[in-house]
Amino acid sequence: MKYHFNEIEAYWQNFWKENKTFQAENNCNKKKYYVLDMFPYPSGAGLHVGHPLGYIASDIYARYKRHKGFNVLHPMGYDSFGLPAEQYAIQTGQHPAITTETNINRYREQLDRIGFSFDWSREVRTSNPDYYKWTQWIFIELFHSWYNKETDKAESIDTLISVFSIEGNKHVNAVCDDNIDAFTAEMWNAYDEEQQQKILLQYRLTYLAETEVNWCPALGTVLANDEIVNGVSERGGHPVLRKKMTQWSMRITAYAQRLLDGLQKTDWPQPLKDSQTNWIGKSVGAEVKFQIPNSKFQIPVFTTRPDTIFGVSFMTLAPEHELVKKITTPEQKEAVEAYIEQTAKRSERERMADVKAISGVFTGAYAEHPFTKEPLPIWIGDYVLASYGTGAVMAVPCGDERDYAFAKHFNIPIPNIFKSISSPPLEGLGEDFAFSEKTGFVYKNSDFLNGLSYKEATIKAIEALENMKQGTQKTNYRLRDAVFSRQRYWGExxxxxxxxxxxxxxxxxxxxxxxxEVEKYLPTEDGQPPLGRAEVWAWDTLKCEVVSNEHINNKTVFPLELNTMPGWAGSSWYLFRYMDAHNDNQFASQDALDYWQNVDLYIGGSEHATGHL
Structure with a gap:
């Protein structure tokens, strides 16, 4: 007997469609089960083998759960905004709206023919206005929020304004920019609107700031770290530079500890949880201030080992650190500028991964040791990153392998502060090799820390620094605020x-x-966003609508933002929209959120575990 699979599959696929077999219900009496897939970029003429690889596995489990009597939500949609879809359009010489629609139609045809049990009634597309309306709404909510450390949650910016107007910012415990000037209630109330808004930007969860970014001239946009592979762009293999640009950023560092705490309750394989824990990178230590003699400048340094303060023999700054150009001596200027240009061609990930190459340049400047007052030469080196800590390290070559290698390479003194108390005693620790252990020794050549253990010395060192007002205990995270601007056309x-x-x-x-609509949507190499070419892109505050740029008078009609949001803006919340995909009044109703709660099964490549952090 012959199996006529074409006829049989076509019959059942049509049956499923007509009878809405896989359509989930909200607020059903059955137990719920939510199976979520990574929805595809419509960035090619068809699916690749990696798509069904994950979808088949999730589909098997979704069908199994339906047979077990569950109300299963197994939706599908398209991550249709962003760089992948736009690059495909550029490569094929078409408008991204056309290629996106064409590719989606082809993807849908292929997905249907494979026979997946998706609930297509909840399909979403991140590039549809009825979807990105809510992406824009989320941005507005974040802009009008700040993170209160006392309550450990985001609150309306109005509550912060109220505090400022009554008592200033002296007692405000917020996740905010560093080095914010203190002000009283009287000062706040005397500030004009512009001054107040500039201050609030330092507290908002989405904010404008000059940020060190990965800039790709060929793609004409800023790239996230996960969009760079081996120093070039993942899309197209183009060179990437480090440069400073004014960008929108999202203050995700406010949630670092909550993310770590949440991982403890997540039912994921331990290697995945470990990779996210390491990416968030919690470190407990101290921030130490090193004064540059005869100047107003100080170098703040975050260290997890304040106990080794007497082993410091030099300082190393990230090449892009804001003080480098200010403190470099005329004799060293040419060498420093050449090194900065060279380093700008390497991504942060490439610099972090390269543990063998040793390079750096002396700035000609010195910092003062907080206790001994001895001069410490200030170098720049690409093993220090501007985005981690303060972008500066107090180099302790006897206690850190990279500092040790750097000191050996450039013939910098390596003072030893470790005295072995183990039996038999360890030979050569801190002299023949960097010693980073925390047991088996006491300190020597360390003034008031002599004879103390690691824990004792840490407490004493921080106490002394705080008494001198040259340091304080601090918790730091490797996680950085997310750059949220793209100089591209195809985005929110x-x-x-x-x-x-x-x-x-x-x-x-x-x-x-x-x-x-714009006449040309191609990106520019100089970073000017394509929306700068739009002729109808101004906001009329009286009519409350977008109007022609000809009407801009900076009184009632003002210019709109020219950047667009990154590709992951829409994909960061799509799991919630699936719960209530046709709601015109909310991104999802409270009833739908209460019923579906969280995703029960999520299948995708492990390379995404840290990609969007």
Whole structure:
């Protein structure tokens, strides 16, 4: 008997479609089970083998759960905004709206023919205005929020303004920019609107700031770390440079500890949890201030080993550190500038991974040791990253392998502060090799720390630094705030306009702010966003609508933001939209959120475990 699979499969696929066999119900009496897949970029003429590889596994389990009597939500959609979809359009010489629609139609045809049990009634596309309306809404909510450390949650920016107006910022315990000037309530109330808004930007969960970014001239945009492989762009293999640009950022560092705590409750394989734990990178230590003699400049340094303070023999700054150009002597200027240019061609990940190469340049400047007052030469080296800690390290070559290798390479003194008390005693620790252990020794050549153990010396060192007002205990995270701007066309427009350079958000009742038509959508090598070519891209605050740029008067009509959001803006919350995909009033109703709660099964490549952190 012959199996006519074409006829049989076509019959059942049509049956499933007509009878809505796989359509999930909200608020069903059955137990719920939510199976989520990584929805695809429509960035090719068809699916690749990696798509069904994961989808087949999740589909088997979704069918199994239905047979067990569960109300199964197994949706599918398309991550259709962002760099992958736009690059495909550029390569094929078409508009991204056309290629995205064409590719989605082909993907859907292929997914249907494979026979997946997706609930297509909940399909989402991140590039549809009815979807990115809510992505824009989320951005507005973040802009009008700050993170209160006392309550350990985000709160309305209005509560912060209220505190400022009553008592200033002296007692505010917030996740915010570093080195914010203190002010009283009287000072706050005397500030004009522009001054107040600039201060609030230092506290908002989405904020504008000059940031060191990965810039790809060929792609004409900023790239996230996970979009760079071996120093070049993942898409196209183009060179990537480090440069400073004013960008929107998202203050995700506010959630570092909560992310770590949440991992303890997550049912994931331990290697995945370990990779995320290491990526978040919690470190407990101290921030120490090193004064540069005869200047107003100080170098703050975060260290997990304040106990080794007497082993410091030099300082190393990241090449892109803001003080480098200010403190470099004329004699060293040429060498320093050449090194900065050379380092800018390497991504942070490449620099972190390269533990063998040793390079650096002396700035000609010195810092003062907080206790001994001895001069410490200040170098720059690419093994120090501007995005971690303060972008500076107090180099203790006797206690750190990279500092030891750097000191050996450049013939910098290596003072030893470790005295072995183990039996038999360890030979050569701190002299023949870097000694990073925390037991088996006491300190020597360390003034008031002599004879103390690691724990005792750590407490004493921090106490002394705090008494001298040259340091304080601190917890640091490797996780950085996420750069949220892209100088590309195919992405969510920011619901933001500018009044004398100060960002203002559009009232959410006027969303979505729809991506405008432009004559040329190609990116530019100089970083000017393609939306700068839009002719109808200004916000009329009286009519509350987008109008022609000809009407900009900076009184009632103002310019709109020209950057777009990154590709992961829409994909960061799609799991919630699936719960209530056709709700025009909320991104998802509270009832739907309460019923579906969280994803029960999520299948995807482990390379995504840290990709969006």
């Amino acid at each position: 427009p920011f619901p933001v306009y500018y009044v004398h350079g100060i960002p203002k958000t559009i009232d959410s009742k006027y969303l979505p702010i729809v991506l405008p």
